[in-house]
Amino acid sequence: MCVTQQVPDGSTAIEVVGLTKRYDKVDAISDISFQIKAGEIFGLLGPNGAGKTTTTRILITILKPTSGTAKIHGHDIVDDPTTVRQMIGYVPQERAIDRFLTGREHLLLLSSLYHLPKHDTDRRIDEILKLVNLEEQADHPARNYSGGMKRKLDIACGLIPNPKVLFLDEPTLGLDVESRFRIWEHVRDLKKRGITVVMTTNYLDEADQLCDRIAVMDGGRIRVIGAPAELKANLGGALISVTIGEHERSLDELTTALKALPDVRKVNANGTCLQIFIETPERALSPVLQSVMTVGHRVESIDYHRPCLDDVFVAHTGHRMHSDTAHENE
Numbered sequence: 001m002c003v004t005q006q007v008p009d010g011s012t013a014i015e016v017v018g019l020t021k022r023y024d025k026v027d028a029i030s031d032i033s034f035q036i037k038a039g040e041i042f043g044l045l046g047p048n049g050a051g052k053t054t055t056t057r058i059l060i061t062i063l064k065p066t067s068g069t070a071k072i073h074g075h076d077i078v079d080d081p082t083t084v085r086q087m088i089g090y091v092p093q094e095r096a097i098d099r100f101l102t103g104r105e106h107l108l109l110l111s112s113l114y115h116l117p118k119h120d121t122d123r124r125i126d127e128i129l130k131l132v133n134l135e136e137q138a139d140h141p142a143r144n145y146s147g148g149m150k151r152k153l154d155i156a157c158g159l160i161p162n163p164k165v166l167f168l169d170e171p172t173l174g175l176d177v178e179s180r181f182r183i184w185e186h187v188r189d190l191k192k193r194g195i196t197v198v199m200t201t202n203y204l205d206e207a208d209q210l211c212d213r214i215a216v217m218d219g220g221r222i223r224v225i226g227a228p229a230e231l232k233a234n235l236g237g238a239l240i241s242v243t244i245g246e247h248e249r250s251l252d253e254l255t256t257a258l259k260a261l262p263d264v265r266k267v268n269a270n271g272t273c274l275q276i277f278i279e280t281p282e283r284a285l286s287p288v289l290q291s292v293m294t295v296g297h298r299v300e301s302i303d304y305h306r307p308c309l310d311d312v313f314v315a316h317t318g319h320r321m322h323s324d325t326a327h328e329n330e
């Protein structure tokens with residue numbers, strides 16, 4: 001398993017070593033290590049219960065780790081939480097918006113909670129409202145906001161303390177496609193301003209298109225870390241996914257036959273589905289199909305594609321991230 005732990009270039013914003021959080025006898029996260037470079041968009045990608053929020057809550061100092069260490073710009077989250085808090089902003093997974101306050105009032109309230117200098121507050125709030133494109137709705141009560149507008153207000157709230165590092169927990173969960181794209185644009189703007197963004201996501205396409213690097217999480221562990229393009233490229237040339245009928249006999253015979261083919265690199269069998277990693281599609285396709293036919297399984301579907309992030313997830317965890325996820329080919 002390849003778990004990259006070194007930041008490629010540039011200064012390190014976050015360094016996590018062997019982080020574990022145990023509840024009773026269960027580890028919510030287990031021995032997690034990674035580094036995040038200053039100015040990058042780093043994604044924690046994983047299904048429900050993978051440990052993304054737990055990791056985030058430890059890094060923002062509201063949850064103590066059972067063991068392991070984490071530093072933000074060199075400051076330890078346990079020994080020096082006050083300094084850490086001065087450097088970060090946090091947008092929680094659960095929204096914390098008061099429906100009766102306007103967008104601007106939310107930001108004013110937070111500014112006074114953070115003791116921001118009064119002479120600077122109005123200018124700063126205007127700037128943030130502009131950044132997330134909420135200027136027109138700024139003086140309307142939040143109850144009139146759409147889901148996407150509420151999420152933008154959440155992000156605006158996270159920006160009030162002028163953070164070096166912004167943590168976004170599931171920034172686009174439940175939003176429609178257009179609102180998600182707009183949030184992605186705002187996150188890219190934050191990166192352009194030099195803010196390091198650490199975000200969690202359940203969405204493969206979000207991790208793929210928005211994040212510079214991702215840590216694939218499952219069952220409280222990091223399975224692999226890298227740039228999405230690099231992780232996909234590491235899987236090799238192309239993939240053939242074959243799904244056979246539910247009541248077919250064991251896949252062992254077919255798996256053995258496929259593994260013996262010269263252009264097949266690897267075969268993952270998972271329930272009624274086979275993932276066949278091939279090196280040279282033009283040479284491998286025909287013998288693979290031939291083997292499937294010869295062994296005599298009833299084939300429900302055959303799909304041929306370049307590796308996508310879903311394939312990366314399967315290759316490193318042994319199962320699909322979402323059982324109903326369609327392939328996200330580019």
Ligand SMILES: Nc1ncnc2c1ncn2[C@@H]1O[C@H](COP(=O)(O)OP(=O)(O)OP(=O)(O)O)[C@@H](O)[C@H]1O
Nearest residue numbers: 023027028046047048049050051052053054055202
């Ligand atoms: N306070 C707690 N007590 C006991 N177990 C917990 C607690 N908080 C989290 N867990 C468990 O730790 C695991 C990781 O939870 P976490 O919320 O970090 O996952 P997640 O990746 O953020 O999931 P989601 O995508 O649903 O937000 C889960 O199995 C969860 O049930």
Ligand SMILES: [Mg+2]
Nearest residue numbers: 052053054093
């Ligand atoms: Mg979560």
